[in-house]
Amino acid sequence: MVFSSVTFLFFFLPAVLAVVTLAPERLRNRVLLAASLLFYTWGSHWFVVVLVGTSVLDWMLVAQARAAHDRREIEGRRRWLAASIVLNLGVLAYFKYAGFISVDIVSRFTPVDRPPDWLTDVVLPIGISFFTFQRISYAVDVSTGRDEPTRTFVDYLLYICLFPQLIAGPIVRYRDISGQLRGRVMTLHQASDGVVRFSLGLAKKVLIADTLSPVVAAVFDGGGDVSTPAAIVGVVAYTLQLYFDFSGYSDMAIGLGLMFGFSFPENFDRPYTSHSVTEFWRRWLITLSTWFRDYLYIPLGGSRSGRTYRNLAVVFLLTGLWHGAAWTFVAWGALHGGILLVERLLGGRLFSGLAGRVVTLGLVMAAWVIFRAQTLGRAGEIFEALVRFDFGPVRPDIALALDTRTMLALVFGSVVFFLPRNVISADRSTPDRRALHVPARAALVAVALPASLVVASTQTFSPFLYFQF
Amino acid sequence: MRFLPVLTPRARVLRGLTVLWFVALLAVPGVLSLVRDAPESVEQRLARPFPEIDVGGIWNGEVFSEVDGHLQDRLAIRDRAIDWHAWFSYELLRDSTNSDVLVGEGEWLYYGPVFSRPCDDAAAGAWPEPGALMAELEMANRRLAAAGIDFFVTRVVEKGFIETDYLPGAIPGRECTAALQADMRNAFAPSEFTIDLWGLFEDAASPERPLYWARDTHWNDRGRVLAVEALVESMAPGVWDIEPVEGPDREIVGEPARLIGIDGLHRGPRIRLPRPEITTTETRREQWIHCFMSEGAGALVPGRTVVLTDSHLWRSEALLAPWFEELCLLNWRGEDNPAAAATAAEADRILLSLSARETASLARWADRLADWAE
Numbered sequence: 001m002v003f004s005s006v007t008f009l010f011f012f013l014p015a016v017l018a019v020v021t022l023a024p025e026r027l028r029n030r031v032l033l034a035a036s037l038l039f040y041t042w043g044s045h046w047f048v049v050v051l052v053g054t055s056v057l058d059w060m061l062v063a064q065a066r067a068a069h070d071r072r073e074i075e076g077r078r079r080w081l082a083a084s085i086v087l088n089l090g091v092l093a094y095f096k097y098a099g100f101i102s103v104d105i106v107s108r109f110t111p112v113d114r115p116p117d118w119l120t121d122v123v124l125p126i127g128i129s130f131f132t133f134q135r136i137s138y139a140v141d142v143s144t145g146r147d148e149p150t151r152t153f154v155d156y157l158l159y160i161c162l163f164p165q166l167i168a169g170p171i172v173r174y175r176d177i178s179g180q181l182r183g184r185v186m187t188l189h190q191a192s193d194g195v196v197r198f199s200l201g202l203a204k205k206v207l208i209a210d211t212l213s214p215v216v217a218a219v220f221d222g223g224g225d226v227s228t229p230a231a232i233v234g235v236v237a238y239t240l241q242l243y244f245d246f247s248g249y250s251d252m253a254i255g256l257g258l259m260f261g262f263s264f265p266e267n268f269d270r271p272y273t274s275h276s277v278t279e280f281w282r283r284w285l286i287t288l289s290t291w292f293r294d295y296l297y298i299p300l301g302g303s304r305s306g307r308t309y310r311n312l313a314v315v316f317l318l319t320g321l322w323h324g325a326a327w328t329f330v331a332w333g334a335l336h337g338g339i340l341l342v343e344r345l346l347g348g349r350l351f352s353g354l355a356g357r358v359v360t361l362g363l364v365m366a367a368w369v370i371f372r373a374q375t376l377g378r379a380g381e382i383f384e385a386l387v388r389f390d391f392g393p394v395r396p397d398i399a400l401a402l403d404t405r406t407m408l409a410l411v412f413g414s415v416v417f418f419l420p421r422n423v424i425s426a427d428r429s430t431p432d433r434r435a436l437h438v439p440a441r442a443a444l445v446a447v448a449l450p451a452s453l454v455v456a457s458t459q460t461f462s463p464f465l466y467f468q469f
Numbered sequence: 470m471r472f473l474p475v476l477t478p479r480a481r482v483l484r485g486l487t488v489l490w491f492v493a494l495l496a497v498p499g500v501l502s503l504v505r506d507a508p509e510s511v512e513q514r515l516a517r518p519f520p521e522i523d524v525g526g527i528w529n530g531e532v533f534s535e536v537d538g539h540l541q542d543r544l545a546i547r548d549r550a551i552d553w554h555a556w557f558s559y560e561l562l563r564d565s566t567n568s569d570v571l572v573g574e575g576e577w578l579y580y581g582p583v584f585s586r587p588c589d590d591a592a593a594g595a596w597p598e599p600g601a602l603m604a605e606l607e608m609a610n611r612r613l614a615a616a617g618i619d620f621f622v623t624r625v626v627e628k629g630f631i632e633t634d635y636l637p638g639a640i641p642g643r644e645c646t647a648a649l650q651a652d653m654r655n656a657f658a659p660s661e662f663t664i665d666l667w668g669l670f671e672d673a674a675s676p677e678r679p680l681y682w683a684r685d686t687h688w689n690d691r692g693r694v695l696a697v698e699a700l701v702e703s704m705a706p707g708v709w710d711i712e713p714v715e716g717p718d719r720e721i722v723g724e725p726a727r728l729i730g731i732d733g734l735h736r737g738p739r740i741r742l743p744r745p746e747i748t749t750t751e752t753r754r755e756q757w758i759h760c761f762m763s764e765g766a767g768a769l770v771p772g773r774t775v776v777l778t779d780s781h782l783w784r785s786e787a788l789l790a791p792w793f794e795e796l797c798l799l800n801w802r803g804e805d806n807p808a809a810a811a812t813a814a815e816a817d818r819i820l821l822s823l824s825a826r827e828t829a830s831l832a833r834w835a836d837r838l839a840d841w842a843e
Contacts, residue, residue, distance in 0.1 A: 001537075005537065006537070006540055006541045007536070007537050007540050007541075009495055010495055010496075010498050010499035010502065010540070010544060011499045011502075011540055013495060014492065014495045014496035014499050014500075015499075017492070018496075041527070041533075042530075042533045043530075043533075044530075045527070045528060045529060045530035045533070046528045046529070188476075188481065188484050188485060188488065189476060189484060191484075191488050192483075192484035192485075192487045192488050195487050195488055195490075195491040196487065198491075199491070214568070394639075395641075396639040396640050396641045396642070396643065397639075397641035397642075399638070399639030400568075400571070400637075400639045400640070400641055403562070403564040403565070404562040404563060404564050405558065405562055408562075441487075445487055445490060445491065446490075449491070449494060450494060453494060453495075453546075453550075454546075454550040454553050454554055455550075455554060457498075457541075457544055457546060457547055457550040458547070458550050458551050458554045458566075458730070460538075460541045
């Protein structure tokens with residue numbers, strides 16, 4: 001079930017909101033957990049058994065680690081924590097990387113000809129990358145004494161699979177939400193902010209990201225040659241599509257969280273206005289960057305160990321792999337890591353001022369080509385089209401996909417993105433600096449929300465030409 | 470913990486209204502959908518029913534996708550939402566909401582697969598080599614002749630190749646398909662069993678007197694009459710003996726218009742072929758088989774004629790039937806219907822008529838017809 005589906009918008013969400021609001025406070029976590037498990041089962045079916053089963057096991061391992069910590073048995077704590085991390089990374093490795101490792105590495109570079117089906121035909125469970133990281137976050141925070149364990153398994157499982165952020169983030173560190181799991185209030189203030197934020201996210205996803213999808217697919221998946229203008233349009237469209245899609249989902253998750261009394265961390269902060277790639281990673285998928293910083297980079301020694309460059313390289317190779325099991329993601333992570341290393345060597349950024357923003361955006365967009373292309377070969381073809389300066393006619397399938405609505409989404413998305421923050425957001429000096437101005441809130445709720453609902457409810461419009469009774 | 474300022478009364482009201490508005494927008498359509506009777510049909514198909522819940526269906530997710538479908542179909546605001554979305558996309562932006570529908574000049578709509586399908590077939594190795602196709606058709610012709618059946622085959626040229634003045638600029642596959650169809654046309658030169666409708670329509674094409682509906686993919690009455698006359702004359706020269714009579718316009722709802730969710734109602738010529746001396750009776754009407762018998766003083770194509778066809782001739786039955794002593798139309802969608810085989814086996818002549826984009830399936834159909842006849 002996705003947030004922009006008819007089932008979620010018109011049936012699941014109103015029902016869950018009603019039941020949670022009416023439920024006594026002591027039962028709210030249980031109601032939310034039941035809703036979250038139904039939500040996950042709807043999209044991932046039998047894998048809910050794996051999710052719950054491995055969560056039970058992990059909860060017990062972490063409890064042992066915490067007990068060892070409380071007894072000051074450092075070795076014991078390490079063993080139990082290591083077992084928890086091996087469990088989580090093992091599950092992730094099998095479901096997400098078994099196919100990649102067996103087909104793209106083992107078969108390609110060893111005499112093994114054909115790996116067994118149980119390695120190559122693994123179905124990727126939805127959200128596994130997100131909840132794996134959250135489970136590791138809990139294991140580390142609790143076993144090292146940074147935070148208290150949850151009172152009950154229900155609270156733990158709710159932290160792992162709370163439906164607003166279960167399948168696409170933000171990745172919520174346990175320490176950021178542990179207090180809210182124990183007790184929280186649902187207020188009108190938060191609920192209305194949640195409505196506005198959800199409306200913003202839904203509009204980003206349905207009205208802009210989904211509208212740009214066909215032209216991106218035509219350029220990247222269509223095969224064959226593309227002219228330079230088509231390649232430029234494809235790369236710009238994908239740059240916007242990815243941001244509006246991903247940040248739209250995060251906005252919806254944060255908005256839903258507010259409606260249910262949770263305050264999730266921000267995940268995006270106008271990333272394409274960054275002056276350097278280093279800054280970009282402080283603004284893009286913030287919760288992932290923070291997770292890697294706290295649970296990998298710093299434990300590896302961070303910047304103080306004299307191995308800064310090695311640590312950065314490891315973090316970015318894994319960041320690439322986290323996004324997907326393919327050489328394109330490895331190359332994308334390596335490219336970002338390489339640019340970061342160069343920036344660090346040059347003292348933080350390649351250029352300053354407007355030039356820094358333009359160069360950073362150019363580098364990020366170039367990296368998106370590798371990220372989006374199905375193969376490195378296709379990425380090479382797009383790069384070649386970008387520098388070939390072939391201004392011949394745009395291929396018909398791309399021209400057809402580039403209709404008025406797509407053009408509007410391109411222009412509107414660009415303009416909205418690069419507008420100064422204070423045009424739509426309230427004064428940054430206020431405590432809630434991401435709050436929107438009243439006109440922007442009104443436009444979102446009164447216009448963008450109904451428009452998004454209309455589009456969402458027609459997405460499955462599929463008339464038959466012949467009567468099919 | 471978030472900073473929560475104290476709200477002024479006005480802010481409380483505004484925030485309360487915001488939440489109420491949100492809940493109403495989401496919950497009201499949902500609740501209405503559940504309390505009203507489930508629609509029997511939507512979009513010219515049966516509405517998807519609520520599935521039977523079983524463990525296997527939950528395990529593999531079928532139940533959930535079926536429930537999704539059911540809820541989508543019975544969503545209370547669906548019809549309105551489709552109207553608004555189509556109005557915004559087509560009337561305001563001149564965009565198509567369906568990648569299969571190309572928005573042309575004026576009110577003209579075209580069906581994209583006409584241009585993309587042959588090219589896709591060729592890329593997949595399924596588009597036949599013209600010489601080989603003709604050899605297979607000739608083989609079927611010999612087999613049918615041996616069974617005492619006259620065989621005719623024709624390809625119906627689609628609107629996109631005839632009403633070219635209103636085509637949009639960007640059409641995926643157009644050049645590739647045009648080349649494939651040109652080669653095929655050369656191979657389909659008129660012979661004892663091939664009927665060239667393509668050339669006929671090309672010669673008759675005129676922007677002032679279109680042969681196809683603007684918002685539909687099919688022939689209008691003018692195009693139908695042109696095709697019916699050519700087919701009758703090819704099968705029984707000299708039978709055609711009248712001039713068509715053009716009456717007041719009639720209205721239809723076009724299929725591409727339906728595909729993009731707009732009204733699609735539009736006008737076109739109404740043409741009659743008056744044969745008062747002939748009485749035509751419908752003798753059979755099943756989902757994929759329609760049969761007629763005609764009798765009277767006028768000339769008729771003798772014996773039983775079976776036409777295996779797609780929607781073009783299927784929709785021209787009223788104009789076609791009065792020219793045949795006995796006519797049965799078999800719709801190609803009823804491929805597995807055993808009655809179709811029995812009907813074809815009793816024919817005196819068989820006409821195989823498919824749209825040009827379906828050329829790749831002609832040989833298979835001809836072979837099947839010969840099997841049925843034998």
